[in-house]
Amino acid sequence: MEVIIIMIKMQNFFRKPKIKLLLLLCVLAVIALLTDYNISNCWPLLTVSIAASIFTQMLFFGTNSSSSFQSAAVTGMIIGLLIAPGSNLLICLIASFTAIASKKIIVYRKNKHIFNPAAFGLIISLFIFGNHINWWGNSSFIIVIIIGGFILFRLNRLSFPFSYFIFRIISASILMGLGSFISLLLLPNLFFAFIMLPEPKTTPGKRIPQWIFGGICGILATTAYYFIPEFEGDLLALLVVNLY
Amino acid sequence: MASKTIDKEMEHLKLSGEIVEGIRFVNFNTYQYKFSPDPLVVLAGEQVELGLQSHDVVHGMMIPEIDFSAEMPLNKRSNVKFTAPDNPGVYPIFCNVYCGTDHGNMKGRLMVLPKPTHGSNNHHD
Numbered sequence: 001m002e003v004i005i006i007m008i009k010m011q012n013f014f015r016k017p018k019i020k021l022l023l024l025l026c027v028l029a030v031i032a033l034l035t036d037y038n039i040s041n042c043w044p045l046l047t048v049s050i051a052a053s054i055f056t057q058m059l060f061f062g063t064n065s066s067s068s069f070q071s072a073a074v075t076g077m078i079i080g081l082l083i084a085p086g087s088n089l090l091i092c093l094i095a096s097f098t099a100i101a102s103k104k105i106i107v108y109r110k111n112k113h114i115f116n117p118a119a120f121g122l123i124i125s126l127f128i129f130g131n132h133i134n135w136w137g138n139s140s141f142i143i144v145i146i147i148g149g150f151i152l153f154r155l156n157r158l159s160f161p162f163s164y165f166i167f168r169i170i171s172a173s174i175l176m177g178l179g180s181f182i183s184l185l186l187l188p189n190l191f192f193a194f195i196m197l198p199e200p201k202t203t204p205g206k207r208i209p210q211w212i213f214g215g216i217c218g219i220l221a222t223t224a225y226y227f228i229p230e231f232e233g234d235l236l237a238l239l240v241v242n243l244y
Numbered sequence: 245m246a247s248k249t250i251d252k253e254m255e256h257l258k259l260s261g262e263i264v265e266g267i268r269f270v271n272f273n274t275y276q277y278k279f280s281p282d283p284l285v286v287l288a289g290e291q292v293e294l295g296l297q298s299h300d301v302v303h304g305m306m307i308p309e310i311d312f313s314a315e316m317p318l319n320k321r322s323n324v325k326f327t328a329p330d331n332p333g334v335y336p337i338f339c340n341v342y343c344g345t346d347h348g349n350m351k352g353r354l355m356v357l358p359k360p361t362h363g364s365n366n367h368h369d
Contacts, residue, residue, distance in 0.1 A: 035349065041336070084338045086308035130313055132306065134338040138348035189342055229302040229341045230315045 017155055018070040021195070024147045025077045025137065028191075032081075032139035041085035042136070048089045049080035052096035060104040075099050078118040078196065081137025083125075091132050095125035115242045116199050119235040131230055138191035148194030155200070159207050161193035163214030164221075171222040188218070192234045202242050217241045257355060260285045264293075267325070271295045274303040274316050276344055279337055279352030286328045288359045297321045304341035307354055313340055332358045 029046065033039050053076030054069055061068055079095045099121025103113040106120075122133060138144070152158045168188040197203070197217060204210055217237045224233030260281050261270030268287075272294040273280045286292050296305060298316040306313040307326075314324045329335065337352035 032348070036351075038336070084306060084308045084336075084340065086336055088308070088311070130311075131304070131340045132308055132313070134306065134340050134350075135342065135348040136338075138345075141345050188345075189347070190345060191348075225302075225342065230304060232342070234342065 016067075016070070017151055018067065018074055020147075020151050021074055022070065022077065024143070024151065024195070025074070025081060027143060027147070028137045028139050029077075029081060031143070032136050035139060037085055037136055042080075044089055045083055045085060045087070045092055046077065046080035049083070049092040049096045050076035052076065052093050053079070053100050056097050056100035060101060072100055075117045075121070078137075079121055081191075082118075082122060082133050082135055084132050084134040085136060087132040088129070091125050091129050094128060095121035097121070098124040113201060116196060116202050116238050119196060119238045119242075123232070123235050123239060126232060126235075131232065133232055133235075135189065135191060138189065141190045144190045144194050148190075152194065152198055155198070156205075156207075157198040157200070157203075157210065159210035160198040160203065160214040161190070163211040164188065164193045164197055164218040167215040167218030168222055169218075171219045175222060175226050188221075189234050192238075196234075197238060204244075213241055213244060216244065257283070257285045257357065259287065259357070267291045267293050269293045269295065271297070271321070272305070272316075274298045274305070274339070276300050277339070277346045277350035279305070279339075279350075282337075283334070283353040283355040284337070285355045285357060288328055288332050288356050289330045290328050290359070291325060292328055293323055293325045295321045295323050301343050302341050303339045303343050303350075306338050306340040307335050308338070309335050315341060328354075328356050332356045 029042070033042060050073055053072040057068055057072035076096050079092060079099060083092055083095065099117040102115055102120045103117055106114050108114060126133065149158065149161075152161065165188050197214065204213055220237035220240055221233045224231060224236050259268070261268050263269075268290055270281070270284060270292065272284065274297070294305075294314075296314060296316045297320065298318050300318075302318050303316040304313065305316055310326065310329050312326045315322075333356055335354040335356065337354055339347060339350040343350065
């Protein structure tokens with residue numbers, strides 16, 4: 001009987017979207033490490049980002065909910081998977097702290113935070129330290145599409161990557177010339193589209209607003225990459241669209 | 245930092261570029277998703293000037309361990325300078341301007357060789 005109860009609890013645990021997302025991020029980290037990223041450079045980034053995020057979560061929100069720890073772990077893991085291996089760990093620390101702090105400080109009615117925490121923390125770190133982001137965790141676009149797509153399908157949020165993808169390609173073709181080989185090479189960032197963009201608390205829940213949100217984000221990202229390529233257009237575009 | 249295999253590789257490496265007015269000058273190019281030359285080989289502590297150019301889309305070049313980063317413009321060359329680290333070894337180079345789906349795997353290596361105690365090394369690529 002106890003075994004059955006434990007199994008049911010385990011099943012319920014792994015049904016949670018945040019746990020699935022954490023597992024996806026772990027798989028991407030492992031793939032990146034197996035395909036010749038140096039573990040001694042990557043491990044500290046992930047450890048510091050996750051620990052700093054969870055600590056900041058406890059500092060601002062207390063220790064009540066396990067769900068909020070899972071959110072903090074997701075934020076920390078995303079930050080750790082984006083900052084280039086070998087970078088100063090202070091960058092991870094500041095990015096993680098500002099990411100979680102923004103959930104407490106930059107809020108509107110009902111204490112809902114406005115900005116995607118990971119994107120906010122990373123953009124702040126970019127202003128302070130320069131761009132140290134290389135998206136090393138974006139190690140397998142096939143897994144991002146399959147597992148990320150499955151998670152989003154279950155959450156009814158697949159409109160985000162689709163609309164982002166379509167409008168990113170259209171705007172790139174317009175800006176750089178239709179049929180341009182270069183615009184075809186500028187394939188959208190799938191890690192961003194499937195993992196960061198659809199964050200439930202800072203994005204709309206209904207389908208048409210999701211399409212508008214993703215579409216505007218795609219257009220803004222293309223524009224930002226075109227005019228200020230060194231400035232992580234995707235993250236910047238997401239923060240702007242979060243105001244929508 | 246360097247493993248035995250890398251130590252062995254480093255023994256047979258030629259220094260990149262050439263010395264121009266006391267500074268090592270290297271034309272450094274990028275394509276989706278690689279850097280050239282790879283590895284970029286320099287001597288510990290020397291002044292390095294890179295002529296950066298991208299040949300397909302805009303790329304970036306970042307060496308996190310020495311806090312160096314620069315944009316690599318498309319179809320035009322821009323020159324940047326940095327001082328090579330004092331510690332010999334291998335330092336990863338990454339692209340820090342999103343350049344396509346395999347951007348996260350775009351890597352190169354800066355190989356820093358120990359400074360020779362006497363004489364000079366004039367090997368070129």
